[in-house]
Amino acid sequence: MTESRKLLKGETGDWEVVIGLEVHAQVSSKSKLFSGASAQYGAGPNENVSLVDAAMPGMLPVINRYCVEQAVKTGLGLNAKINQWSRFDRKNYFYPDLPQGYQISQYKDPIVGEGEVEVEVDGQEITVGIERLHLEQDAGKSIHDLSPKESYVDLNRSGVALMEIVSRPDMRSADEAAAYFTKLRTILRYLGTCDGNMEEGSMRADVNVSVRRPGEPYGTRTETKNINSIRYVKQAVEYEARRQIEVIERGGKIDQETRLFNVATGETRTMRSKEDAHDYRYFPDPDLLPLELDPAWVEEIRKGLPELPDAKKHRFMSDYGLSLYDAAVLSQERAKADYFETLAEGRDGKLASNWLTTELFGALNKAGKEIEQSPISAVQLGKLIDLIADKTISGRIAKDVFAIMFETGADPDKIVEERGLKQVTDTGAIEAAIDAIIAANPEQVAQVKEKPKTFGWFVGQVMKSTGGKANPQAVNELLKKKLGVE
Ligand code: ADP
Ligand code: MG
Numbered sequence: 443m444t445e446s447r448k449l450l451k452g453e454t455g456d457w458e459v460v461i462g463l464e465v466h467a468q469v470s471s472k473s474k475l476f477s478g479a480s481a482q483y484g485a486g487p488n489e490n491v492s493l494v495d496a497a498m499p500g501m502l503p504v505i506n507r508y509c510v511e512q513a514v515k516t517g518l519g520l521n522a523k524i525n526q527w528s529r530f531d532r533k534n535y536f537y538p539d540l541p542q543g544y545q546i547s548q549y550k551d552p553i554v555g556e557g558e559v560e561v562e563v564d565g566q567e568i569t570v571g572i573e574r575l576h577l578e579q580d581a582g583k584s585i586h587d588l589s590p591k592e593s594y595v596d597l598n599r600s601g602v603a604l605m606e607i608v609s610r611p612d613m614r615s616a617d618e619a620a621a622y623f624t625k626l627r628t629i630l631r632y633l634g635t636c637d638g639n640m641e642e643g644s645m646r647a648d649v650n651v652s653v654r655r656p657g658e659p660y661g662t663r664t665e666t667k668n669i670n671s672i673r674y675v676k677q678a679v680e681y682e683a684r685r686q687i688e689v690i691e692r693g694g695k696i697d698q699e700t701r702l703f704n705v706a707t708g709e710t711r712t713m714r715s716k717e718d719a720h721d722y723r724y725f726p727d728p729d730l731l732p733l734e735l736d737p738a739w740v741e742e743i744r745k746g747l748p749e750l751p752d753a754k755k756h757r758f759m760s761d762y763g764l765s766l767y768d769a770a771v772l773s774q775e776r777a778k779a780d781y782f783e784t785l786a787e788g789r790d791g792k793l794a795s796n797w798l799t800t801e802l803f804g805a806l807n808k809a810g811k812e813i814e815q816s817p818i819s820a821v822q823l824g825k826l827i828d829l830i831a832d833k834t835i836s837g838r839i840a841k842d843v844f845a846i847m848f849e850t851g852a853d854p855d856k857i858v859e860e861r862g863l864k865q866v867t868d869t870g871a872i873e874a875a876i877d878a879i880i881a882a883n884p885e886q887v888a889q890v891k892e893k894p895k896t897f898g899w900f901v902g903q904v905m906k907s908t909g910g911k912a913n914p915q916a917v918n919e920l921l922k923k924k925l926g927v928e
Contacts, residue, residue: 448615449656452687457653459683460660461619462611463675464648465626466604467636468580469512475579475603476503476546483642487596495601497541502729509603510733512635513553513577514743516605519633519750520572522557524740529732530577533722539582539595547606549724552576553733559629560752562770563621570622571610580604605636611650611660616679620672623647628751628774640670647675651682653690661686662696666703666710677708685710754779762791771799777813784820789827797827801841805848817851818844826854834858836865839910867913869920872904875912876924879903890925897927 449456474481477494494501517524528551532544554575561568582597607626613619627645630636637644647670652663664686666678686696700717701710749757751773758769758779772782772795786794802823806816826843829835835843835858846857858864866872879900880887890896904917922928 450653450683450687453691456656457683457687458656459614459616459679460611460652460654460663461613461615461679462650462663463607463609463613463619463622464650464665465607465609465623466580466646466648467516467607467626467630467638468644469509469577469603469605470635470637471506471509471512471603473506473508474601475506475509475577477601479601481602483639483644485598487594488598491597491600495541495597497543503546503727505730505733506603509577510553510735511743512603512633513575513605514735514740515633515747516607516630516635517554517557517575518740518744518747519629519635520554520557520559520575520607522572522575523555524735525551525553525555526735526737526740527551527732528553528576530727530730531724532727533578533724535722537581537584538593539584539597539600541582541597541600545579545581546727546730547578548576549719551732553735559622559625560755561618561622561625562755562766563615563618565765565767567766568612568618570612570618573608573610575605575607578604578606611652611663616676616683619649619679620676623672623675624774625751632748632750632776640672643670646670649675649678649682651679651686652696653683653686661690662698664696664699664701664710665716666701667713669703674703674705674708678703678710681709748776751779758782758791762786762795764791764795768795768799775813781813781816781820785824785827787824789824789831793827793831794824797823801844805844809848817849818847822847822853829854829858833865833867833913835863836910836914838914839863839865842910863911865913866908866911867916869916872908872912872916872920873924875904875907876900876917876920879907880924887925890927897921897925900925 449458471481473479474495477492479492479495480490482490494503514524528548530546531549533547533549534544536543552574556574557572558569559572561570580599580602582595582600585594585596588594609622613622627638631638646668649666649669650663651666652661654661664682666682669675669678689696698716700713702713703710754773755769758764758772759766764772773779782794782798785798802816802818806813826840826847830837830840843854843857843863846852847854886896886899890900900921901917904921905912905914
């Protein structure tokens with residue numbers, strides 16, 4: 443059992459957590475799923491509302507071909523079956539922000555069927571099954587807190603295209619759920635089918651959690667709705683698992699219910715008991731024809747797919763000898779992957795990966811910058827690595843040069859030249875420095891055979907007197923010779 447699959451300890455023994463996610467991802471589309479109104483974020487209240495979105499009598503939906511294409515693309519990116527025939531259903535419920543009185547969704551026959559994704563957790567790979575992906579329209583928004591007496595409805599989101607991606611209950615810890623959500627976001631962003639912008643609500647997860655004794659059948663689950671950050675997914679799972687274990691251990695029973703997450707406390711609370719499919723009185727939408735896809739069109743979309751993160755990850759491992767961990771980090775964003783490939787071109791892949799993930803990502807992180815805003819380009823960082831490889835500078839000096847590059851954006855060779863940072867490999871110059879130090883420190887010279895630490899002190903002195911520029915290997919060898927130590 444891997445680290446991330448660790449069991450949770452209760453008062454009466456071990457428990458296993460079981461998690462499945464339903465993720466709503468907003469399709470990156472200029473217009474809505476069934477109308478021409480803008481789907482752009484940030485407009486004033488009710489500015490992006492067509493007669494269709496407001497459900498005016500007699501208005502008919504027209505399917506947006508671009509949104510269908512994005513759903514197919516996403517399905518292919520999830521290694522899933524594309525259903526040539528699918529259809530739209532009405533999911534009926536009443537709420538002020540749903541003017542039609544029903545949501546157009548897909549129920550029995552979704553556009554995308556079963557698939558799977560690879561997820562990396564703690565340097566290990568797990569596979570999470572995808573049950574389905576379907577297209578549906580978003581509802582509007584009710585605003586209750588502007589006045590004590592009135593509620594407001596904003597229909598800007600009404601009719602915006604969502605892809606609901608339903609996973610199998612294949613995750614076994616909060617970390618696995620968080621890693622899956624992250625991976626899904628990575629795939630969607632590679633494909634360009636959803637911008638993954640969680641603050642703007644482009645990706646929200648309903649988190650299903652149950653607990654069981656290892657080896658037992660699945661327990662009853664709760665569903666915590668509308669979680670819009672990776673950290674909250676983790677918190678919701680942790681809280682729910684603990685709560686359920688306590689309830690069961692006290693002799694209680696878990697109710698299958700829908701719960702709300704409180705971002706301030708990290709707790710979940712009951713919202714309503716879970717509704718069943720029959721509560722929604724699903725039926726095929728008579729205003730829309732079934733969706734039939736031309737296999738040639740699907741093939742064309744498949745051919746146009748970019749290299750996806752998993753393929754990149756595996757290629758980075760085999761071509762550059764990277765570990766799963768580094769390969770996963772570097773393939774997580776396209777910009778990072780592109781940077782790495784430019785850097786690694788014609789160089790040692792592992793060395794390139796080390797400089798990138800520890801030095802550059804570290805510095806960017808500290809400065810609160812994204813890779814796109816890096817003051818050091820891949821070509822420049824590559825030159826720095828070359829300067830170490832051809833022994834122009836030592837690894838130690840390279841870190842200083844890196845810091846100056848990050849600060850000023852200057853080329854490394856220019857910095858090395860201007861500041862006289864070239865490594866001294868000229869043995870004459872090093873020898874002169876050693877002789878001076880030996881002459882000035884007779885006591886240390888006398889001690890060096892008994893106290894091996896003193897040798898290190900000599901190395902330090904020589905490096906100091908040469909401003910850190912002496913080639914450390916040459917210093918070591920010459921010192922050994924002059925001091926007569928092995
Ligand atoms: P519904 O459509 O009624 O919400 P589904 O069977 O489609 O129910 O499942 C919804 C989500 O709940 C899926 O992501 C699935 O993986 C997850 N799920 C199902 N059973 C469990 C369980 N026992 N524990 C945790 N998650 C579960
Ligand atoms: Mg559901």
